Amino acid sequence: MTALLVALGAAVGAPLRYLVGQWVKDHRGTLVVNVAGSFVLGLVLGLPLSPGLVAMLGTGFCGALTTYSTFSWEILTLSKRGEIAAAVGYALLSITAGMGAAVIGGALAHTLVS
Incomplete structure:
Protein backbone atom coordinates (compact mmCIF):
# COMPACT_ATOMS: atom_id res chain seq x y z
CA MET A 1 0.00 0.00 0.00
CA THR A 2 2.83 2.44 0.82
CA ALA A 3 4.39 1.98 -2.60
CA LEU A 4 1.05 2.91 -4.19
CA LEU A 5 0.87 6.08 -2.08
CA VAL A 6 4.42 7.01 -3.13
CA ALA A 7 3.45 6.46 -6.77
CA LEU A 8 0.36 8.65 -6.35
CA GLY A 9 2.46 11.47 -4.92
CA ALA A 10 5.03 11.09 -7.68
CA ALA A 11 2.25 11.18 -10.30
CA VAL A 12 1.54 14.75 -9.20
CA GLY A 13 5.10 15.88 -8.42
CA ALA A 14 6.72 14.77 -11.70
CA PRO A 15 4.30 16.58 -14.05
CA LEU A 16 4.47 19.67 -11.85
CA ARG A 17 8.26 19.58 -12.10
CA TYR A 18 7.97 19.32 -15.90
CA LEU A 19 5.52 22.24 -16.10
CA VAL A 20 7.74 24.49 -13.99
CA GLY A 21 10.67 23.53 -16.23
CA GLN A 22 8.66 24.57 -19.29
CA TRP A 23 7.61 27.82 -17.66
CA VAL A 24 11.11 28.75 -16.42
CA LYS A 25 13.55 27.63 -19.11
CA ASP A 26 16.90 27.79 -17.29
CA HIS A 27 18.40 26.74 -13.97
CA ARG A 28 15.99 28.98 -12.10
CA GLY A 29 13.28 26.36 -12.69
CA THR A 30 15.35 23.78 -10.86
CA LEU A 31 15.96 26.25 -8.04
CA VAL A 32 12.21 26.96 -7.78
CA VAL A 33 11.18 23.29 -7.55
CA ASN A 34 14.01 22.36 -5.20
CA VAL A 35 13.27 25.20 -2.78
CA ALA A 36 9.50 24.63 -2.98
CA GLY A 37 9.99 20.90 -2.43
CA SER A 38 12.23 21.58 0.56
CA PHE A 39 9.57 23.83 2.07
CA VAL A 44 5.12 17.52 5.93
CA LEU A 45 7.72 16.25 8.39
CA GLY A 46 6.67 18.82 10.98
CA LEU A 47 2.98 17.93 10.91
CA PRO A 48 1.47 14.98 12.76
CA LEU A 49 0.62 13.03 9.59
CA SER A 50 0.15 9.32 9.15
CA PRO A 51 3.10 7.35 7.77
CA GLY A 52 1.13 6.81 4.55
CA LEU A 53 0.64 10.54 4.01
CA VAL A 54 4.29 11.20 4.79
CA ALA A 55 5.26 8.59 2.19
CA MET A 56 2.88 10.03 -0.40
CA LEU A 57 3.74 13.70 0.14
CA GLY A 58 7.35 13.46 1.31
CA THR A 59 8.79 10.60 -0.70
CA GLY A 60 6.38 10.59 -3.65
CA PHE A 61 5.46 14.21 -4.30
CA CYS A 62 8.61 15.93 -3.03
CA GLY A 63 10.88 13.22 -4.42
CA ALA A 64 9.41 13.59 -7.91
CA LEU A 65 9.16 17.39 -7.75
CA THR A 66 12.73 18.06 -6.69
CA THR A 67 15.74 17.12 -8.75
CA TYR A 68 19.27 16.68 -7.50
CA SER A 69 20.47 15.25 -10.81
CA THR A 70 19.41 18.32 -12.81
CA PHE A 71 20.90 20.57 -10.13
CA SER A 72 24.22 18.71 -10.48
CA TRP A 73 24.08 18.81 -14.27
CA GLU A 74 23.48 22.56 -14.28
CA ILE A 75 26.46 23.16 -11.99
CA LEU A 76 28.61 20.98 -14.23
CA THR A 77 27.41 22.84 -17.34
CA LEU A 78 28.18 26.23 -15.80
CA SER A 79 31.63 24.96 -14.80
CA LYS A 80 32.38 23.59 -18.27
CA ARG A 81 31.50 26.97 -19.74
CA GLY A 82 34.05 28.56 -17.43
CA GLU A 83 31.39 30.21 -15.28
CA ILE A 84 32.94 29.00 -12.05
CA ALA A 85 31.67 31.87 -9.90
CA ALA A 86 28.13 31.34 -11.23
CA ALA A 87 28.37 27.58 -10.57
CA GLY A 106 9.00 22.91 9.75
CA ALA A 107 8.50 26.07 11.80
CA LEU A 108 5.17 26.72 10.09
CA ALA A 109 4.10 23.16 10.86
CA HIS A 110 5.08 23.64 14.49
CA THR A 111 3.04 26.84 14.63
CA LEU A 112 0.01 25.18 13.05
CA VAL A 113 0.15 22.24 15.47
CA SER A 114 0.72 24.32 18.61
Whole structure:
Protein backbone atom coordinates (compact mmCIF):
# COMPACT_ATOMS: atom_id res chain seq x y z
CA MET A 1 0.00 0.00 0.00
CA THR A 2 2.83 2.44 0.82
CA ALA A 3 4.39 1.98 -2.60
CA LEU A 4 1.05 2.91 -4.19
CA LEU A 5 0.87 6.08 -2.08
CA VAL A 6 4.42 7.01 -3.13
CA ALA A 7 3.45 6.46 -6.77
CA LEU A 8 0.36 8.65 -6.35
CA GLY A 9 2.46 11.47 -4.92
CA ALA A 10 5.03 11.09 -7.68
CA ALA A 11 2.25 11.18 -10.30
CA VAL A 12 1.54 14.75 -9.20
CA GLY A 13 5.10 15.88 -8.42
CA ALA A 14 6.72 14.77 -11.70
CA PRO A 15 4.30 16.58 -14.05
CA LEU A 16 4.47 19.67 -11.85
CA ARG A 17 8.26 19.58 -12.10
CA TYR A 18 7.97 19.32 -15.90
CA LEU A 19 5.52 22.24 -16.10
CA VAL A 20 7.74 24.49 -13.99
CA GLY A 21 10.67 23.53 -16.23
CA GLN A 22 8.66 24.57 -19.29
CA TRP A 23 7.61 27.82 -17.66
CA VAL A 24 11.11 28.75 -16.42
CA LYS A 25 13.55 27.63 -19.11
CA ASP A 26 16.90 27.79 -17.29
CA HIS A 27 18.40 26.74 -13.97
CA ARG A 28 15.99 28.98 -12.10
CA GLY A 29 13.28 26.36 -12.69
CA THR A 30 15.35 23.78 -10.86
CA LEU A 31 15.96 26.25 -8.04
CA VAL A 32 12.21 26.96 -7.78
CA VAL A 33 11.18 23.29 -7.55
CA ASN A 34 14.01 22.36 -5.20
CA VAL A 35 13.27 25.20 -2.78
CA ALA A 36 9.50 24.63 -2.98
CA GLY A 37 9.99 20.90 -2.43
CA SER A 38 12.23 21.58 0.56
CA PHE A 39 9.57 23.83 2.07
CA VAL A 40 6.84 21.24 1.53
CA LEU A 41 9.02 18.47 2.98
CA GLY A 42 9.75 20.58 6.08
CA LEU A 43 6.02 21.18 6.47
CA VAL A 44 5.12 17.52 5.93
CA LEU A 45 7.72 16.25 8.39
CA GLY A 46 6.67 18.82 10.98
CA LEU A 47 2.98 17.93 10.91
CA PRO A 48 1.47 14.98 12.76
CA LEU A 49 0.62 13.03 9.59
CA SER A 50 0.15 9.32 9.15
CA PRO A 51 3.10 7.35 7.77
CA GLY A 52 1.13 6.81 4.55
CA LEU A 53 0.64 10.54 4.01
CA VAL A 54 4.29 11.20 4.79
CA ALA A 55 5.26 8.59 2.19
CA MET A 56 2.88 10.03 -0.40
CA LEU A 57 3.74 13.70 0.14
CA GLY A 58 7.35 13.46 1.31
CA THR A 59 8.79 10.60 -0.70
CA GLY A 60 6.38 10.59 -3.65
CA PHE A 61 5.46 14.21 -4.30
CA CYS A 62 8.61 15.93 -3.03
CA GLY A 63 10.88 13.22 -4.42
CA ALA A 64 9.41 13.59 -7.91
CA LEU A 65 9.16 17.39 -7.75
CA THR A 66 12.73 18.06 -6.69
CA THR A 67 15.74 17.12 -8.75
CA TYR A 68 19.27 16.68 -7.50
CA SER A 69 20.47 15.25 -10.81
CA THR A 70 19.41 18.32 -12.81
CA PHE A 71 20.90 20.57 -10.13
CA SER A 72 24.22 18.71 -10.48
CA TRP A 73 24.08 18.81 -14.27
CA GLU A 74 23.48 22.56 -14.28
CA ILE A 75 26.46 23.16 -11.99
CA LEU A 76 28.61 20.98 -14.23
CA THR A 77 27.41 22.84 -17.34
CA LEU A 78 28.18 26.23 -15.80
CA SER A 79 31.63 24.96 -14.80
CA LYS A 80 32.38 23.59 -18.27
CA ARG A 81 31.50 26.97 -19.74
CA GLY A 82 34.05 28.56 -17.43
CA GLU A 83 31.39 30.21 -15.28
CA ILE A 84 32.94 29.00 -12.05
CA ALA A 85 31.67 31.87 -9.90
CA ALA A 86 28.13 31.34 -11.23
CA ALA A 87 28.37 27.58 -10.57
CA VAL A 88 29.57 28.09 -6.99
CA GLY A 89 27.01 30.84 -6.38
CA TYR A 90 24.19 28.71 -7.77
CA ALA A 91 25.24 25.74 -5.61
CA LEU A 92 25.48 27.85 -2.46
CA LEU A 93 22.18 29.63 -3.17
CA SER A 94 20.38 26.34 -3.87
CA ILE A 95 21.65 24.61 -0.75
CA THR A 96 21.10 27.61 1.52
CA ALA A 97 17.65 28.41 0.14
CA GLY A 98 16.59 24.75 0.28
CA MET A 99 17.70 24.35 3.87
CA GLY A 100 16.09 27.64 4.82
CA ALA A 101 12.83 26.65 3.13
CA ALA A 102 12.81 23.32 4.99
CA VAL A 103 13.35 25.10 8.30
CA ILE A 104 10.56 27.58 7.52
CA GLY A 105 8.23 24.74 6.52
CA GLY A 106 9.00 22.91 9.75
CA ALA A 107 8.50 26.07 11.80
CA LEU A 108 5.17 26.72 10.09
CA ALA A 109 4.10 23.16 10.86
CA HIS A 110 5.08 23.64 14.49
CA THR A 111 3.04 26.84 14.63
CA LEU A 112 0.01 25.18 13.05
CA VAL A 113 0.15 22.24 15.47
CA SER A 114 0.72 24.32 18.61
